[in-house]
Amino acid sequence: MSGAPETTILISFAEDYFAAMSRELRRELPALSIERLGPDLAGVALKGIGIAELSGIVRDAPVAFVKHLSEEVSRLPFDGLPAVTAAAVAATGSRLRQGDEVALQCWVSGKARTDFGSSALFEAIMKAHTAEGFVVRRSGPEAILSACIHDKGISLGLATDRQALSNWPGGRVRLARPENSVSRAEFKLEELIATTDIDFPRRGKAVDLGASPGGWTRILRERGLEVWSIDPGDLAPPLLKDPLVHHERTTTGSFLHSTSLRFDLATNDMRMPPMLSCETMLEVARVLNQDALAVVTLKLGKNSPERTVRSCLSLLSRRYDVLLARQLHHNRHEVSVVARLAAARSRRRSEASR
Numbered sequence: 001m002s003g004a005p006e007t008t009i010l011i012s013f014a015e016d017y018f019a020a021m022s023r024e025l026r027r028e029l030p031a032l033s034i035e036r037l038g039p040d041l042a043g044v045a046l047k048g049i050g051i052a053e054l055s056g057i058v059r060d061a062p063v064a065f066v067k068h069l070s071e072e073v074s075r076l077p078f079d080g081l082p083a084v085t086a087a088a089v090a091a092t093g094s095r096l097r098q099g100d101e102v103a104l105q106c107w108v109s110g111k112a113r114t115d116f117g118s119s120a121l122f123e124a125i126m127k128a129h130t131a132e133g134f135v136v137r138r139s140g141p142e143a144i145l146s147a148c149i150h151d152k153g154i155s156l157g158l159a160t161d162r163q164a165l166s167n168w169p170g171g172r173v174r175l176a177r178p179e180n181s182v183s184r185a186e187f188k189l190e191e192l193i194a195t196t197d198i199d200f201p202r203r204g205k206a207v208d209l210g211a212s213p214g215g216w217t218r219i220l221r222e223r224g225l226e227v228w229s230i231d232p233g234d235l236a237p238p239l240l241k242d243p244l245v246h247h248e249r250t251t252t253g254s255f256l257h258s259t260s261l262r263f264d265l266a267t268n269d270m271r272m273p274p275m276l277s278c279e280t281m282l283e284v285a286r287v288l289n290q291d292a293l294a295v296v297t298l299k300l301g302k303n304s305p306e307r308t309v310r311s312c313l314s315l316l317s318r319r320y321d322v323l324l325a326r327q328l329h330h331n332r333h334e335v336s337v338v339a340r341l342a343a344a345r346s347r348r349r350s351e352a353s354r
């Protein structure tokens, strides 16, 4: 493929996970050239495939440590805003027509070496686009224009919202903390629900493993599910007043041993070694209804986190179809996994072939 054009894809990831992200990507695309551009940004040079194929590989493999993708269309030196805004308008004009909408995402990887930051960059590019007849939004439109200030310059990138993986600048999801919030852990479940197209249930029964102090339980109740919250620790007092929250003050092992209930959703945020947590999910499969969903947080150690993720997904695949495995913006040293009970897969196939 030596004659194939080369494309650079901008990839965002969590700062501590550059090595893990690189090893994960190279497992799918050996000999990939990866250049670190900032603490949480890299450029990868692709030949023969483009952003659509890379995005598909990241979703399907899955490559859990990639947060955001964009195809680099130009890289500018730190020469000031006018050159950047002119290049940004030219980039948009190469794909869109006057009157079209574009989502503009501006961010800084590390410390900006410019005399302007992401807000000034956004304002300048937005004004220049509006003057040229484009409609600029923060999110929503299918076409995304990214502008990232990093250690080596200012990169402009284009993607569709599906290719980008996330509709937020660099994948940095911002969620407002509601007044009745119980824990910061809530953001992990909220981010999954708000930013993926997975259809989380709105009714039925949920079991929340490692529930204390009750952030995930609160979100599940807000969605309309009746929740069994399993944890030897306390739940926040407002949750205890809710008749559709059942606090089982015990360990998951002991609850699973004694329950005759069946659930439509199992969530697991237990502080526990990840392989042990996934082994528990195999047991949990026994108390799930057909089509049930499972959400698991894998709490990673320092050594080869990508290998841990792979082993965990392989273990889960004995009973589940993995729908998503990703290091979310609100994960620290964690990866979130969403999976569907696998028995549902064979039933759906036989229904489809009828």
Ligand SMILES: C[S@@+](CC[C@H](N)C(=O)[O-])C[C@H]1O[C@@H](n2cnc3c(N)ncnc32)[C@H](O)[C@@H]1O
Pocket (backbone or CB within 6 Å): 182, 183, 185, 186, 209, 210, 211, 212, 213, 214, 215, 216, 217, 230, 231, 232, 233, 250, 251, 252, 253, 269, 270, 271, 272
């Ligand atoms: C990170 S906290 C969960 C936070 C919760 N998701 C929230 O939103 O508030 C982890 C919890 O796992 C619980 N845990 C650890 N091992 C457990 C086990 N074997 N059974 C049940 N809970 C367990 C701990 O007691 C702790 O409360």
